[in-house]
Amino acid sequence: MPKEKDYYKILGVSKNATKEDIKAAYKKLAKQYHPDINKSHDASEKFKEINEAAAVLGDDAKRQQYDQFGSAGPQFQGGGFSGFDFSDFMSESGGFGFDFDSIFENFFGGGQGRQRRRQRGSDLRYDLEIELEDAAFGAAKTISVPRMEECEKCDGTGAESKSGIITCDECNGRGASTRTQRTPFGLFSTTATCRKCRGQGKYIKNECHECDGRGVVQKTRKIEVKIPAGAVDGTNLRVQGGGESGERGTSSGDLYIVIHVNRHKTFERHGSDIYIKVQVPFTIAALGGEIEVPTLKGKASLKIPEGTQSNTIFRMKHLGVPDLHSHHVGDENVEVVISVPEKLTKKQKKLLEDFEKESKEKKGMFW
Numbered sequence: 001m002p003k004e005k006d007y008y009k010i011l012g013v014s015k016n017a018t019k020e021d022i023k024a025a026y027k028k029l030a031k032q033y034h035p036d037i038n039k040s041h042d043a044s045e046k047f048k049e050i051n052e053a054a055a056v057l058g059d060d061a062k063r064q065q066y067d068q069f070g071s072a073g074p075q076f077q078g079g080g081f082s083g084f085d086f087s088d089f090m091s092e093s094g095g096f097g098f099d100f101d102s103i104f105e106n107f108f109g110g111g112q113g114r115q116r117r118r119q120r121g122s123d124l125r126y127d128l129e130i131e132l133e134d135a136a137f138g139a140a141k142t143i144s145v146p147r148m149e150e151c152e153k154c155d156g157t158g159a160e161s162k163s164g165i166i167t168c169d170e171c172n173g174r175g176a177s178t179r180t181q182r183t184p185f186g187l188f189s190t191t192a193t194c195r196k197c198r199g200q201g202k203y204i205k206n207e208c209h210e211c212d213g214r215g216v217v218q219k220t221r222k223i224e225v226k227i228p229a230g231a232v233d234g235t236n237l238r239v240q241g242g243g244e245s246g247e248r249g250t251s252s253g254d255l256y257i258v259i260h261v262n263r264h265k266t267f268e269r270h271g272s273d274i275y276i277k278v279q280v281p282f283t284i285a286a287l288g289g290e291i292e293v294p295t296l297k298g299k300a301s302l303k304i305p306e307g308t309q310s311n312t313i314f315r316m317k318h319l320g321v322p323d324l325h326s327h328h329v330g331d332e333n334v335e336v337v338i339s340v341p342e343k344l345t346k347k348q349k350k351l352l353e354d355f356e357k358e359s360k361e362k363k364g365m366f367w
Contacts, residue, residue, distance in 0.1 A: 007053035007066065015067070019058065026054040121148070121246035121253035128257050130227055132264040132274075136296050136321045138229035142222055145255060148244040149219045153210035156245065164206040168197035175201040216245045225257055230272070230324035235259040266294055272330025273320045279339040280304060293334055295319045302334060310338040 008015055011025040032038065033047040056062045126145055134141075150156040159165045167173045171194035178191045193199040207213030223242055228235075236258055243253025267274040278293050288306030292299050295316070302314060313335045320330025344352070 005049070005053070007056050010049050010053040011057065013057075017057075022054065022057050026050065026058070030054075119247045120251050121244040123253040124243045124255045126255060126257045127260060128225065129260045129262055130231070131262055132267060132269060132321075133296055134227050135231045135259075135261045136229065138231075139227045141225045141227060143225055143257075144220050144222050145242070146218065146220045148216040149221065150245040151208060151211035151215055151217050154208035154215065156215040157204075158208055158211060158213040158215040159204045160206040160208050164204055165202050166205050167202055168194060168200070170194055170196040171201065173201040175199040215247065223255065227259065228324060230322040231259050231261070232324060233259065233261045235324070267296070267332075269321065272323050272328060273333055274330065275333045275335065277335045277337055280308065280336045282338050282340055285309070285336070285338045295332055296321075304336065308336060308338075310336065312336050 008017070011017075011022060011029065013021050013025050017025075029050045030047065033043045033050060035044050035047055038047075056066050124145065124147055126143060128141065128143060130139065130141070133139075151158070154160065157165060168175075171177050175194055175197060176191050176199065177194050181190075194201075197203045204213055208215075211217050223239060225237060225239070227237075236256055239255040239257065241252045242255025245252050261269070267276050269275075274296065276294065278291065280291055284291065284304050285308045286306060288304055288308075290301050290303050293302045293316075294300075296319065300316065300319070302316065304314075313333050316332040316334060318329045319332035322329045341348075
């Protein structure tokens with residue numbers, strides 16, 4: 001059977017054109033030959049052909065039939081086609097004031113209504129403050145999260161009983177209603193969300209008294225959170241399904257926990273390394289010795305060589321914080337500050353005076 005019209009030629013696309021190619025061509029041509037814009041005598045007929053071609057090539061089933069048999073069905077013979085009602089987009093003056101994207105999306109849907117998709121539960125955010133030790137070694141924390149949860153009384157259905165969920169008699173469970181109308185361009189139909197069931201295809205006759213038909217109730221849930229070793233300020237943890245319950249049985253959202261590491265009273269953290277300042281008696285700094293310094297794991301001994309100057313930094317390997325993304329462990333950096341006694345006994349003063357006198361007598365020995 002020969003083809004009465006070459007829809008590919010009308011839209012100016014190849015037979016291998018994608019839906020996006022067809023959509024782009026349609027939008028361009030529809031605007032060019034729109035009766036409100038193009039006042040030429042053949043604009044209306046051309047506009048009709050463009051919409052007819054888009055309605056066929058934009059629908060997989062109709063396009064397949066057209067490619068195989070040269071026709072997309074009886075409704076496409078003689079210029080009319082179903083799938084869209086342009087009257088919904090007429091301007092107050094009687095002209096066309098519609099959205100081309102809306103028209104084409106209707107073509108792609110083949111004029112068939114869809115039930116409204118039930119929405120997944122909302123994601124939640126929880127800001128959690130932890131100490132440096134928790135960040136260094138990891139920890140388990142229990143938090144309380146207020147959220148919407150599935151109603152246990154109705155199992156999230158929103159109905160007092162399963163028999164209370166009725167198939168919508170207005171749309172016969174399709175979730176959409178179709179309206180057909182004759183226009184100057186042919187017979188067109190539109191599909192809209194059913195107002196009675198709001199696109200669900202079903203409605204609740206007797207609502208659950210516990211959740212008032214919503215299928216969810218407000219609760220506070222305790223959730224255990226595992227802090228990974230090496231967590232930094234701003235680390236984001238995801239608890240899958242820890243958010244709010246979805247609409248009538250759909251999946252729950254996720255819980256996102258944002259870590260905030262509190263400032264430590266002793267240590268400063270820079271990446272994986274930690275820093276601390278400790279006072280060292282001037283005698284140990286001069287003669288050498290060992291001091292006890294705090295670490296994240298407790299007390300540790302640090303050897304001070306003789307002649308150590310103030311503000312010298314000693315590195316204690318692998319006593320810092322693990323790196324969150326590797327096996328590397330940072331260091332603890334100890335800055336020593338020489339402590340000078342504020343008061344001295346007579347004997348201590350005499351010893352220091354003798355030390356100063358002896359130092360001056362030795363050539364090249366100066367403070």
